[in-house]
Amino acid sequence: NAGVMQNPRHLVRRRGQEARLRCSPMKGHSHVYWYRQLPEEGLKFMVYLQKENIIDESGMPKERFSAEFPKEGPSILRIQQVVRGDSAAYFCASSPSLTDTQYFGPGTRLTVL
Amino acid sequence: LAKTTQPISMDSYEGQEVNITCSHNNIATNDYITWYQQFPSQGPRFIIQGYKTKVTNEVASLFIPADRKSSTLSLPRVSLSDTAVYYCLVGEAGNQGGKLIFGQGTELSVKP
Numbered sequence: 001n002a003g004v005m006q007n008p009r010h011l012v013r014r015r016g017q018e019a020r021l022r023c024s025p026m027k028g029h030s031h032v033y034w035y036r037q038l039p040e041e042g043l044k045f046m047v048y049l050q051k052e053n054i055i056d057e058s059g060m061p062k063e064r065f066s067a068e069f070p071k072e073g074p075s076i077l078r079i080q081q082v083v084r085g086d087s088a089a090y091f092c093a094s095s096p097s098l099t100d101t102q103y104f105g106p107g108t109r110l111t112v113l
Numbered sequence: 114l115a116k117t118t119q120p121i122s123m124d125s126y127e128g129q130e131v132n133i134t135c136s137h138n139n140i141a142t143n144d145y146i147t148w149y150q151q152f153p154s155q156g157p158r159f160i161i162q163g164y165k166t167k168v169t170n171e172v173a174s175l176f177i178p179a180d181r182k183s184s185t186l187s188l189p190r191v192s193l194s195d196t197a198v199y200y201c202l203v204g205e206a207g208n209q210g211g212k213l214i215f216g217q218g219t220e221l222s223v224k225p
Contacts, residue, residue, distance in 0.1 A: 004156075033211065042200070042218060043157065048211040056211055091156045093213075099206035101147075102213060104156030 002026070004094050004105035005074075012111045019079040019086070021108045025094030032075040033093040033102060034060075034067060043091065049075060082112045117201045122220040131188045133219050135201030138182050146177060146184045147207040149200045151218070157200065161186070162207050188221075196223045 005024040013019050025032050034046040045059040049069035060067065064082075069075040079086055089109050093102040118136040125131045137146070145164050149157040161168055163175040163184070174187040188195060198218040202208070 031211070033213070035213070035215075043213070043215040045212040045214065059212070089154075093156070098208075098211055101159050101162070101207065103159065107154075107156050109154075 004092055004103055006090075006092050006105035006108050008108060009106060010109050010111070012113065013082050014113050015083055016081050019082050019110055019112075021077040021079075021090050021092075021110070023075040023077070023092030023094075023105060025075070025092075026103055029094035029096050029103075031095045031098060031100075032069050033095075034075075034077050035091045035093065037089045037091065037107075039088070046077075079110075082110075084112050086110060087112045117203060117216045119199075119201050119216060119219045121217065122222070124222050124224065125191055126224050127192055128190050131191050131195070131221060131223075133186045133188075133199055133201075133221070134183055135186070136183045137201070137203045140181050140203050141205070143205045144181075144203045145205070145207045146175065146181075147202045147204070147213075148173070148175065148186045149202065149213075149215075151198045151200065153197075157215075160199075191221075191223045193223050193225060195221065197221060 030051045032049045035043040037043045047060045047067045048056040064080045066078045089107045091107045093104045095102045147162040148160045150160050151157045161173050161175045165177050168175045176185045198220050200218040
Protein backbone atom coordinates (compact mmCIF):
# COMPACT_ATOMS: atom_id res chain seq x y z
CA ASN A 1 0.00 0.00 0.00
CA ALA A 2 1.73 3.14 -1.21
CA GLY A 3 2.04 6.03 1.18
CA VAL A 4 1.02 9.61 0.59
CA MET A 5 2.49 10.82 -2.67
CA GLN A 6 3.40 14.40 -3.44
CA ASN A 7 4.72 15.90 -6.63
CA PRO A 8 6.77 17.55 -7.63
CA ARG A 9 9.29 17.06 -4.85
CA HIS A 10 11.05 20.27 -5.80
CA LEU A 11 9.55 23.25 -7.60
CA VAL A 12 11.27 26.44 -8.65
CA ARG A 13 9.21 29.45 -9.68
CA ARG A 14 9.94 33.08 -10.44
CA ARG A 15 8.06 35.82 -8.66
CA GLY A 16 4.62 36.29 -10.17
CA GLN A 17 4.30 32.76 -11.54
CA GLU A 18 1.84 30.13 -10.37
CA ALA A 19 2.74 27.05 -8.34
CA ARG A 20 0.64 23.87 -8.34
CA LEU A 21 1.38 21.23 -5.75
CA ARG A 22 -0.23 17.80 -5.95
CA CYS A 23 -1.05 15.30 -3.26
CA SER A 24 -2.36 11.76 -3.72
CA PRO A 25 -3.60 10.40 -0.38
CA MET A 26 -3.14 6.85 0.77
CA LYS A 27 -5.63 4.37 -0.65
CA GLY A 28 -8.88 4.52 1.25
CA HIS A 29 -8.18 7.95 2.76
CA SER A 30 -10.74 10.63 2.00
CA HIS A 31 -9.38 13.33 4.35
CA VAL A 32 -6.49 15.49 3.19
CA TYR A 33 -4.57 18.16 5.09
CA TRP A 34 -1.96 20.66 3.90
CA TYR A 35 0.77 22.09 6.11
CA ARG A 36 3.54 24.58 5.43
CA GLN A 37 6.98 24.61 7.00
CA LEU A 38 8.96 27.80 6.58
CA PRO A 39 12.76 27.58 6.92
CA GLU A 40 13.81 26.99 10.53
CA GLU A 41 10.19 26.89 11.71
CA GLY A 42 7.64 24.28 12.72
CA LEU A 43 4.80 23.02 10.58
CA LYS A 44 1.70 25.18 10.33
CA PHE A 45 -1.73 23.91 9.37
CA MET A 46 -3.16 25.44 6.20
CA VAL A 47 -6.29 23.61 5.08
CA TYR A 48 -8.34 20.46 5.64
CA LEU A 49 -10.36 18.93 2.83
CA GLN A 50 -12.66 16.00 2.44
CA LYS A 51 -13.61 14.77 -1.02
CA GLU A 52 -14.89 17.80 -2.96
CA ASN A 53 -15.31 19.88 0.22
CA ILE A 54 -13.14 22.32 2.10
CA ILE A 55 -13.75 21.65 5.80
CA ASP A 56 -11.34 24.14 7.39
CA GLU A 57 -9.18 26.69 5.61
CA SER A 58 -8.43 28.83 8.62
CA GLY A 59 -4.66 28.48 8.21
CA MET A 60 -4.53 29.43 4.56
CA PRO A 61 -3.72 32.99 3.46
CA LYS A 62 -6.84 34.69 2.15
CA GLU A 63 -5.23 35.80 -1.08
CA ARG A 64 -3.38 33.89 -3.80
CA PHE A 65 -3.80 30.48 -2.12
CA SER A 66 -6.48 27.93 -2.94
CA ALA A 67 -6.96 24.21 -2.47
CA GLU A 68 -9.18 21.56 -3.93
CA PHE A 69 -9.75 17.84 -3.60
CA PRO A 70 -11.85 16.73 -6.55
CA LYS A 71 -13.91 13.56 -6.73
CA GLU A 72 -11.29 12.05 -9.01
CA GLY A 73 -7.60 12.78 -8.89
CA PRO A 74 -5.19 14.29 -6.42
CA SER A 75 -5.64 17.22 -4.09
CA ILE A 76 -4.14 20.43 -5.49
CA LEU A 77 -2.68 23.35 -3.55
CA ARG A 78 -2.43 26.33 -5.86
CA ILE A 79 -0.43 29.46 -5.21
CA GLN A 80 -0.94 32.31 -7.63
CA GLN A 81 1.56 35.13 -8.22
CA VAL A 82 4.16 33.60 -5.93
CA VAL A 83 6.43 35.81 -3.84
CA ARG A 84 9.75 35.02 -2.18
CA GLY A 85 8.02 34.57 1.17
CA ASP A 86 6.15 31.57 -0.24
CA SER A 87 9.41 29.61 -0.37
CA ALA A 88 8.86 26.72 2.02
CA ALA A 89 8.24 22.99 2.30
CA TYR A 90 4.60 22.09 1.77
CA PHE A 91 3.45 18.83 3.29
CA CYS A 92 0.29 16.93 2.64
CA ALA A 93 -1.19 14.40 5.06
CA SER A 94 -4.13 12.05 4.75
CA SER A 95 -6.31 9.98 7.04
CA PRO A 96 -9.29 7.65 6.62
CA SER A 97 -11.37 9.70 9.06
CA LEU A 98 -11.14 12.78 11.28
CA THR A 99 -10.25 10.70 14.32
CA ASP A 100 -7.52 8.62 12.68
CA THR A 101 -3.79 9.19 12.53
CA GLN A 102 -2.58 11.55 9.82
CA TYR A 103 0.10 10.16 7.53
CA PHE A 104 2.41 12.61 5.83
CA GLY A 105 3.90 12.71 2.37
CA PRO A 106 7.53 13.60 1.60
CA GLY A 107 6.69 17.23 0.87
CA THR A 108 7.20 19.66 -1.99
CA ARG A 109 9.98 22.17 -1.60
CA LEU A 110 9.03 25.40 -3.31
CA THR A 111 11.71 27.92 -4.11
CA VAL A 112 10.71 31.32 -5.44
CA LEU A 113 13.45 33.21 -7.21
CA LEU B 114 -6.36 25.14 22.59
CA ALA B 115 -3.90 23.13 24.67
CA LYS B 116 -0.35 24.39 24.31
CA THR B 117 2.72 22.21 24.64
CA THR B 118 6.20 23.00 25.92
CA GLN B 119 9.24 20.86 25.14
CA PRO B 120 12.99 21.31 25.43
CA ILE B 121 14.39 22.87 22.27
CA SER B 122 17.23 20.40 21.99
CA MET B 123 18.76 17.31 23.58
CA ASP B 124 22.00 15.43 23.09
CA SER B 125 22.52 11.73 23.62
CA TYR B 126 24.91 8.92 22.73
CA GLU B 127 24.27 5.71 20.88
CA GLY B 128 22.84 2.97 23.05
CA GLN B 129 21.42 5.28 25.69
CA GLU B 130 17.77 5.65 26.62
CA VAL B 131 16.36 9.07 25.80
CA ASN B 132 13.41 10.62 27.60
CA ILE B 133 11.77 13.73 26.16
CA THR B 134 9.23 15.42 28.41
CA CYS B 135 6.39 17.58 27.18
CA SER B 136 4.28 19.90 29.36
CA HIS B 137 0.63 20.46 28.52
CA ASN B 138 -0.93 22.10 31.57
CA ASN B 139 -4.19 23.00 29.82
CA ILE B 140 -4.92 19.57 28.38
CA ALA B 141 -8.65 18.95 28.05
CA THR B 142 -10.55 15.86 29.15
CA ASN B 143 -11.01 14.61 25.59
CA ASP B 144 -7.45 15.32 24.45
CA TYR B 145 -4.99 12.64 23.43
CA ILE B 146 -1.21 13.06 23.39
CA THR B 147 0.55 12.27 20.13
CA TRP B 148 4.22 12.27 19.18
CA TYR B 149 5.64 12.70 15.69
CA GLN B 150 9.22 12.37 14.45
CA GLN B 151 10.63 14.41 11.58
CA PHE B 152 13.91 13.78 9.78
CA PRO B 153 15.47 16.57 7.71
CA SER B 154 13.78 17.03 4.35
CA GLN B 155 11.03 14.53 5.18
CA GLY B 156 7.44 14.69 6.37
CA PRO B 157 6.59 13.97 10.02
CA ARG B 158 6.11 10.35 10.96
CA PHE B 159 3.65 9.19 13.63
CA ILE B 160 5.40 7.52 16.56
CA ILE B 161 2.91 6.94 19.35
CA GLN B 162 -0.34 8.15 20.87
CA GLY B 163 -1.83 7.77 24.34
CA TYR B 164 -4.48 9.04 26.71
CA LYS B 165 -3.26 7.98 30.16
CA THR B 166 -0.77 5.76 32.00
CA LYS B 167 1.61 3.96 29.66
CA VAL B 168 1.59 3.02 25.99
CA THR B 169 4.32 0.98 24.32
CA ASN B 170 4.94 -0.01 20.72
CA GLU B 171 7.89 -1.34 18.77
CA VAL B 172 9.45 2.12 18.51
CA ALA B 173 8.86 3.92 21.82
CA SER B 174 7.01 4.17 25.10
CA LEU B 175 4.81 7.00 26.26
CA PHE B 176 4.37 7.69 29.97
CA ILE B 177 1.48 9.87 31.11
CA PRO B 178 0.99 10.66 34.84
CA ALA B 179 -2.43 10.68 36.44
CA ASP B 180 -2.90 14.46 36.15
CA ARG B 181 -2.01 14.29 32.41
CA LYS B 182 -0.34 17.71 32.58
CA SER B 183 2.84 16.27 31.11
CA SER B 184 4.02 13.24 29.17
CA THR B 185 7.35 11.60 28.48
CA LEU B 186 8.42 9.96 25.25
CA SER B 187 10.99 7.25 25.92
CA LEU B 188 13.26 5.98 23.16
CA PRO B 189 15.18 2.86 24.23
CA ARG B 190 18.79 2.41 23.10
CA VAL B 191 18.94 5.20 20.53
CA SER B 192 21.07 4.97 17.41
CA LEU B 193 22.46 7.63 15.09
CA SER B 194 19.40 7.25 12.89
CA ASP B 195 17.17 8.52 15.72
CA THR B 196 18.62 12.01 15.22
CA ALA B 197 15.52 14.01 14.36
CA VAL B 198 13.03 16.57 15.62
CA TYR B 199 10.34 15.16 17.93
CA TYR B 200 7.00 16.91 18.25
CA CYS B 201 4.47 16.55 21.07
CA LEU B 202 0.89 17.37 20.15
CA VAL B 203 -2.36 17.32 22.11
CA GLY B 204 -5.90 17.30 20.84
CA GLU B 205 -9.12 15.37 20.67
CA ALA B 206 -8.35 12.11 18.88
CA GLY B 207 -4.81 13.42 18.51
CA ASN B 208 -5.75 16.50 16.55
CA GLN B 209 -7.85 19.61 17.01
CA GLY B 210 -10.73 19.46 14.59
CA GLY B 211 -8.49 17.97 11.92
CA LYS B 212 -5.58 20.29 12.62
CA LEU B 213 -2.33 19.04 14.03
CA ILE B 214 -0.87 21.92 16.03
CA PHE B 215 2.91 21.60 15.95
CA GLY B 216 5.14 23.42 18.41
CA GLN B 217 8.83 23.95 17.79
CA GLY B 218 9.67 20.38 18.78
CA THR B 219 12.77 18.90 20.39
CA GLU B 220 15.82 18.48 18.23
CA LEU B 221 17.50 15.27 19.33
CA SER B 222 21.11 14.75 18.36
CA VAL B 223 22.54 11.26 18.85
CA LYS B 224 26.33 11.05 18.83
CA PRO B 225 28.55 8.01 18.35
